[in-house]
Amino acid sequence: MGKATARDLASAADVSVSTVDRVLNNRGGVSEDKEQRVLEHARRLKIDRALNQRAARTLRIAVLLQSRTNPFHATVQDHFEAANRDFLQYNLQFQIHHVDPARPAATVDLVNTLSTHCDALIIVSPQNEAIAAAMSAFGRGEKPVITLASDIRDSGRYAYVGPDNRRAGRVAGDLMGRLLGKEGGEIVVISGMLSMIGHEEREMGFRAVLRERYPQCKIAEVLESMEREERAGDLVFDALKDDQRIRGVYNVSAGAQSVVNALKTLGKSREVIFITHELTDDRRHLMREGMIDAIIDQNPAIEVRTAVEALAAYFRRKDEQPASLITPIQIHMIENC
DSSP states (O other), X not given: OOOOOHHHHHHHHTSOHHHHHHHHTTOOOOOHHHHHHHHHHHHHTTOHHHHSOOOSSOEEEEEEEOOTTSHHHHXXXXXXXXXXXHTGGGTEEEEEEEOOTTOHHHHHHHXXXXXXXXXXXXXXXXXXXXXXXXXXXXXXXXXXXXXXXXXXXXXXXXXXXXXXXXXXHHHHHHHHXXXXXXXXXXXXEEESOTTSHHXXXXXXXXXXXXXXXXXXXXXXXXXXXXXXXXXXXXXXXXHHHHOTTEEEEEEOSSOHXXXXXXXXXXXXXXXXXXXXXXXXXXXXXXXXXXXXXXXXXXXXXXXXXXXXXXXXXXXTSSSSOOSOSBOOOEEEOTTTO
């Protein structure tokens, strides 16, 4: 059988030859449904021009993150901006919008506004009933929404992309129990926001593994930094000043530098085990100085790539969904950071 022609493709996709020409040569002016049919049948017929071509219509994807003052969110933003250059074949345009997790009403207003002119939404947000409702109504419930890094219940989201946060918390708990040893001790947990499902799940996993395997280790208290860098350090300073039995700090979210500062001020930077998440540049530096004992990293590059590919598959600009939407975690210590 000879090589498939544009006329063969037009017949298979039930469109005109001119429509095939417009799609294959990125001339635009073709409805999304026809464009997708042409690309799908072009792949089946192995018409080379269509296999890796850039889809004709640009899809606008709103990405809601915290500001760049949060190092993890800054890294995620960098990777989405890179995705605009690295995944040209999908023609997805990622537009970053900064939200304050302490101002849910503003996030709701933004989601409602974006719903009218964006094709999809990616969001990192605390659990909130009004935000979940706005997500469910996004694009009248007909446009995909992806929760990234931390899930949101009752939101009607298309997919969650990110780590198994409960397992990540269990890994942190196992490391803490091993590093504290038989003597054990009390531990203070600093959560960014317990209303952030990912943070809640990390704390639950951490607590569960201590209870199961390290009864000599006790959680003294769980405190919320509200995702504010300096507040995390203030909470650690006050907790250790008031309770000399604390031998471990588990910081679930932002604030590694301020926690290190608090430990240094109290003269306990070499006495207290400090475990946190996300291998950002500043935390890598602190670990190399011996100020952080272990970091559980969720690799935002993989999270962003998985979210991009999940949306590309949803819009039929990629043949298959990623093998897994749950992204891996990795343990980093001073020898591999």
